[in-house]
Amino acid sequence: MAPADPTADGICPAPRLDPGSDQWVQVLSGAGPQREAALARLHDLLLRIARGELQRRGSRLRLTGPELDDLAYQAAADALLAIVAKLGQFRGESKFTTWAYKFVILEVSAKIGRHFWANPGVPMDVEDWERLPDRFGLDPARETERRELAGAVRRAVDEHLTPRQRQIFVAIVLNGVPMDALVGELGTTRNAIYKTMFDARRKLRDTLAAQGYLSDQTSRHA
Amino acid sequence: MNGWTALDRFLKTDPRDVGCGEAIELLHVYAELAATDASAARRYPGIAAHLAACGPCGEDFEGLLAAIRGPAL
Numbered sequence: 001m002a003p004a005d006p007t008a009d010g011i012c013p014a015p016r017l018d019p020g021s022d023q024w025v026q027v028l029s030g031a032g033p034q035r036e037a038a039l040a041r042l043h044d045l046l047l048r049i050a051r052g053e054l055q056r057r058g059s060r061l062r063l064t065g066p067e068l069d070d071l072a073y074q075a076a077a078d079a080l081l082a083i084v085a086k087l088g089q090f091r092g093e094s095k096f097t098t099w100a101y102k103f104v105i106l107e108v109s110a111k112i113g114r115h116f117w118a119n120p121g122v123p124m125d126v127e128d129w130e131r132l133p134d135r136f137g138l139d140p141a142r143e144t145e146r147r148e149l150a151g152a153v154r155r156a157v158d159e160h161l162t163p164r165q166r167q168i169f170v171a172i173v174l175n176g177v178p179m180d181a182l183v184g185e186l187g188t189t190r191n192a193i194y195k196t197m198f199d200a201r202r203k204l205r206d207t208l209a210a211q212g213y214l215s216d217q218t219s220r221h222a
Numbered sequence: 223m224n225g226w227t228a229l230d231r232f233l234k235t236d237p238r239d240v241g242c243g244e245a246i247e248l249l250h251v252y253a254e255l256a257a258t259d260a261s262a263a264r265r266y267p268g269i270a271a272h273l274a275a276c277g278p279c280g281e282d283f284e285g286l287l288a289a290i291r292g293p294a295l
Binding site: 049052053056057093094095098099101102105106108109133136137138139142145146149153178179180189190191194195198201202204205208213214 | 228251254281
């Protein structure tokens with residue numbers, strides 16, 4: 001992965017806070033009943049965002065009503081704790097509420113990821129390479145092409161990936177384990193898993209291109 | 223799209239991709255910009271490249287955008 005270019009995606013000097021954000025920061029930085037009221041109001045906002053986000057992702061989740069609401073409450077509570085702990089890091093680059101909503105969206109993702117293991121479907125270490133063509137939408141009737149694709153990718157994985165890259169590739173691509181579910185299972189971060197997959201993807205593509213399966217522009221089978 | 227083309231698309235990487243860490247660090251800035259005008263991807267090409275390639279971060283971005291654009295709270 002290329003190093004971040006600070007001139008391209010860097011942070012500008014912090015602007016002055018807008019009035020609404022300034023009010024949030026002032027009250028949450030204070031003490032007494034005003035702060036308690038602001039915390040309660042912020043929790044309500046976060047809970048509403050968490051519920052909305054779970055509803056937005058609804059059809060892809062294996063969660064039902066009471067579980068969904070429990071998860072929303074947990075996400076809102078944990079996001080509130082994180083926001084209070086990191087309040088000093090808010091620089092006013094966005095509205096305070098936008099910054100705060102990010103915390104609860106990330107909490108929702110993390111909790112959905114952890115919930116995956118309640119009913120994972122496929123053990124993480126099982127390798128069924130016959131499923132690979134389905135992952136890339138290859139017609140079941142095209143048996144020769146399916147065997148060729150699965151065989152070429154498997155050889156490239158076996159011969160060119162590190163054990164860690166192979167483990168993560170198999171989990172995500174063959175077994176369909178969500179990246180956020182792997183975070184807790186492997187005791188790592190989303191960023192580290194993405195970086196491992198990024199390097200694995202690049203290595204596999206270089207290998208398959210060198211073998212004539214893929215080219216820079218199109219695959220030979222396109 | 224056949225299987226090879228889909229595989230090729232999956233394996234392609236964008237050298238501008240900043241990774242999850244930086245994308246999440248600036249996600250609130252990027253999402254607010256994206257919600258109000260179309261210049262977010264031009265101003266933050268590395269984040270745009272990442273969100274296009276990373277399913278979980280893309281999902282978080284869509285969620286934050288929906289939260290920003292939601293009914294007034």
